[in-house]
Amino acid sequence: MSVDALTVNGLQKSFGNNHVLRGVDLSLAPGTVTVLMGANGAGKSTLVKVICGQHAVDGGTLSLMDQPFAPTDAADAIRQGVVTVHQSIDDGVIPDLDVANNLMLDRLVDPRHGLFVRERALRAEAAKVAAAMGIEVDLRKRVSDLNVADRQMIAIARAMARAPKVLILDEPTSSLSATEADRLFALIDRLRAQGVAILYISHRMSDIRRIADRIIVMRDGAISGAFNSKPLDYEAAVTAMLGHQMTDVDVAVQRGISPVLQLADLRLHTLAAPINMTVCGGEVVAIVGLLGSGKSKLAEVLFGLSQPTDGSITINGQRYEPKSVEDAIKNGVFMSPKDRGANAVIPAFDIADNMTLPFLKTLSVGSFVTAQKQRSRTREMISRLGIVCQSPSDGIGTLSGGNQQKVMIGRWLMEPAKVLLLDEPFQGVDIGARRDIGRHIRSTAAGRATVAFMAEIDEALEIADRIIVLHESAVAGEHANQDIDLAALVADISGSVAAPTGAQT
Amino acid sequence: MSDRLLDFAIRYGFLILLVGLIVYFSAAAPGFFGPLSAAFVLQSVAITGILALGVTCTLVVGGFDLSIGAVATSALMLSAYSMVILEHPALVAVILCLCMGALVGLINGLLIVKFRVPDLLATLGMMFLLIGLQRIPTQGNSIATGMTLTDGSVAEGTFSASFLWLGRHRIDLFIERLLPMPVVIFISIALVIWLFLGFTRHGRLMYAIGSNERAAGLVGTPVNRYKITAYMISGVTASIGGILLAARLGRGDIASGNNLLLDSVAAALIGFAVLGAARPNAFGTAIGALFVGILLQGMTMMNAPYYTQDFVKGAVLVAALVFTFYLSSRRSGAGH
Structure with missing residues (x-):
């Protein structure tokens, strides 16, 4: 067994009173892809920022190839061989420069480089890097004219030009299409063969099935599950990520009286399966699903922010086709959006x-x-x-x-609303306020259809009469919130029923 | 304790400074304190004040209007052209100017909202365009009765008396012929804008757009419509400023109104500091305009040379901005 590329021991990190990392242990072996899963707020991003030198540690140790590793800042981490490609790609490339300049950016930053740019040498060097990475774009093209996948490739290629020991990819496929993602995976396969230790952060099950050698799951600032040997147990990983210890909230399940909101053969995009669902008056329905499952898109469609490609929506039997938010509100459809800081609060x-x-x-x-x-x-x-x-x-x-x-x-x-949509109503909310909000929504639910969009199972169990699972923009399952079969629910969320081929990688 | 002191300073500091200034000039410059002098100060700030009120509306929605100065001078030239060359009556000239202002505002708004041009750039472009446009009909000449036109004829029209009345008439108040019409119009517009921004739901929604456009949109606010409206208000008030300037001058002077843009923007920005608002507001804008007027009047009466004026205005503006942004950030920092 060779030396681990990166080892993390008992890592602690707090921001004020907020204890984000509570003793994280992690090791990355060369030539393996370790997938790190975790819901929003589990501490993944903080862990990454500590490893790549953006945050100082409060406690615990890091070591790189058995040597103590304590990067002073991001540049130092890169020098020592830990390279990170961040979630938003545009942080990693300069859109107004061409591909060659982007690939050679580090060379330009180097103080030994000299004052004038030797254009020809730079291009030759860039061509070499591009060839090594299998990038086939015109090096003279501006990066702003490239698609997202190509930009990502360039960010990764530049990272690889430093021959790093550890490469961290933070949700790299979050804005890629399926074919673009395939190209990324091919690149990752090549890097794995070169012996790079890769930490891949994602909660897209399809990605994880494709590339994971190991899975590490984080929850509430600690490792809640580690799956080291194949075949990997994806369902157990999802369970560890979402957690489902029963909460002490008793939900007196309502059946609902008459249908209020009905979706008939609604397609969120052209390739998606049609969605059919009915939400009754007085009922609270939670729609759960992982990132990219179509939850947000469905919320947007219902609130008039985007249009479905096909199908119809009716409210109390009346056809409902909102073209704008004003339209939706006029029809009695209200939505409390997710991420209140950006979408809801008027700070002034x-x-x-x-x-x-x-x-x-x-x-x-x-x-x-x-x-x-x-x-x-x-x-x-x-x-x-x-x-x-x-x-x-x-x-x-x-x-x-x-x-x-x-x-x-x-x-x-x-x-009074006819349909109340709540997109992640418990996001960034402490447990006390969460109970208050949940209780109030349930107690006022009579007379309207309430739909909550959430990622976490226990939040859904706390508020819903019925849980509908979305997976890849289709309904993957439906569960009344009474003696619920959690294993089946988790299986629906991870899509293992819908995609039985996923067990092999 | 020091928190409360800071709070008090932020709220009333600027108004206390203003009162202090008045007291000082009254003591130091004989003749400064009195209705005539007050009317003079008001008259000197009336037109910039009107423009500043318009730009305040665009600041409220998180935008900016650099074209106001050019709209005002365009209105000045348009009214002169309309009456002197086309021999329209005063009413037609006024309506033409107001429509021009509204149209420019609409175009600004559409550039920003539909074509996604950043506000500063869109209105800067519009400013250039208007400065150029207003010179084309007269080959770059000023307009006055008796001027020779391109076809060799002589312009016969005149500024009508009722038009000049707008700029030159003085209303009796305490003293005969004390209050000039532009001041009355300035105060009326200030009142209307103050009520509109502060007390109507439209004003409230415009502030919401300025603070978090996305959130405002997600509660069903027609964001684009309000933004365009703000630029149209700005265009119309700027054209009113131009009409009053023309009525005061009595000729279509190509060179006047050079300082209008900077002075009115300064007044609106100084207004942030009034009552610790830390945001654009009509009352602050009016006080900001007055502050500059009083300072300049006092200094003039104490024989400060005219060429120091811009320097003083700039100093006041920088001080007010520091006051607003530094002190308020400390206050909100102390709140947590």
């Missing part, structure tokens, strides 16, 4: 203005906002949801994440 506003934003019209006389009505309605919602604050005129930024999310959800409870 106080609680009252944030809360009442969608329905200012009903709080206005003529066009003038009646501040008094606005405050009293806000105060009412503050007490209903148990938002911890001084007054409705507190700035939204002074609230904790959980309380901010309560404001964002409360915003859409101000008026």
Whole structure:
């Protein structure tokens, strides 16, 4: 057995009170692809940033080829042979320069390079690197004119030009098409054969099946599962990633009375299987699935942000074809979006203005906002949801994440909805606020169809009457939230039923 | 304790400074304190103030309008062209100018919203275009009654009395013929914009767009429509400024209005500091314009040379910006 390329021992990292990494142990062997899985917030990105020198460690040790490894910054990590290709590719390439310059960028940064660029030598060198990596694009093309996959190849090729010992790829396929991803996998196979230790971060099952030699699973800042020998147990990996210790929330399952929201043969994109589902009034349905399962796309379609390629949606029997958000809201379809910082919070506003934003019209006389009505309605919602604050005129930024999310959800409870969509309603929310929000959504569910889009099983178990699993833009399973068969649910999520060939790599 | 002091300084610092300035000039420069002097200050800031109120609307939606100065001078030339050369009555000239302003605002808005041109660049381009355009009909000459046209004839039209009334009439208030019309118009526009931005739901939604455009869109705000509206308001107010300038000058002077853009942008930015708003607001903009006017008037009466004026304006602007951004960032930093 050869020396491990990278070993991580008891790694600790905190940001303020937030203990992100709680003693992570990890080792990467040369010539193997280790897949790192974990849900959002599990600590994957932090782990990567520590390894690639962007964050200093709080505790624990790193070693590279049996030598202590303590990079002072990202450049130092690269010098020592740990190279990272980050999730957003555009951080890794300079779009306005051509391919050759991008490949040779490190050479240009080198202070020994001299003042003037020797164009011919640079191109010759770049051609060599490109050939070694199997890149077949015109070296004179600007990177901004290339597609995502080619850009990614270039970022990786540049990384490989340094002959690294460890290569970290952070969700490299998140914006690639299937054929583009195949080219990436071919490149990874080649690098594996060259003896590079590869850490591959992803939660796309199809990628993982294709390239994983080992799987390491993170959850809540610690390793929750390691699968070292083939055949790899993908279902167990997903279980370790999502966790499903039963929560102590009792859901009194409602059957729902009459259908409100109905999807008939809805296709999210041209190649997807048609989706059929019905959500009844008074019912809370959770739609779960991994990243890329079509959850977000379905939410967007229902809220008028994008159009389905085929099929129809009806609400209370009426055809519903939203062309815009305004359209959706007019039809009584409200959505609390995921990632509230980017999509929901108005940082310059106080609680009252944030809360009442969608329905200012009903709080206005003529066009003038009646501040008094606005405050009293806000105060009412503050007490209903148990938002911890001084007054409705507190700035939204002074609230904790959980309380901010309560404001964002409360915003859409101000008026009765026909269909309420909640995209990751528990994202960045502490457990107390999560219970409050869940309880309130369930207690107000009568009279509307509620659909929650979530990645985590235990969140879904806490809020839903029924769980519908999406996998590759199709319904993979449906479970009433009563004596639920968790193994079957996890199998649906990981797609092992839909794709039985996945067991071999 | 020091937190509360800081808070107080951020809120009232600028207004206290303004009062201090008035007290100082009143003591140091005889004749500074009085209705006539006040009317003079107001008149000196009325037109820049009107332009600044328009640019405030574009700042609210997170944009910027560099074309306001050029819109104002275009309105100046257009009104002169319309009355002197085309011999239109005053009403037609005014309506033409307002429509021109609205159209320029619409084009700015469409460039930004539909063609995705960044706001600074779109309005910079528009500024250039208008500066050039306004010179073409008269081959780069100023317009005045009696000028010779290209076909050899003489321009017979005149600025009508009712048009000049807009710029030159003074309303009796305490003293006979005290308050000039442009000041009345400035104050009225300030009131309307203040009510619109601060108290209507449209204003609220525009602030929401400026703060987080995506979030505003996801609650159903027609973001593009509001942005275009903001640029149209800016265009119309700028054309009103140009009309008043023409009415005051009484001729289509090609060289006037050079400083309008910078002065009005400065007033709007100084307005960020008023009452610790740290964001564009109509009241602040009006106070910002007044602040500059009072400072310049006082200095002039104390015999400071005219060529120091721009330097003083710049210094006030930089101070106000530091005040806004540095102090408020410290305050919000202390909040956590």
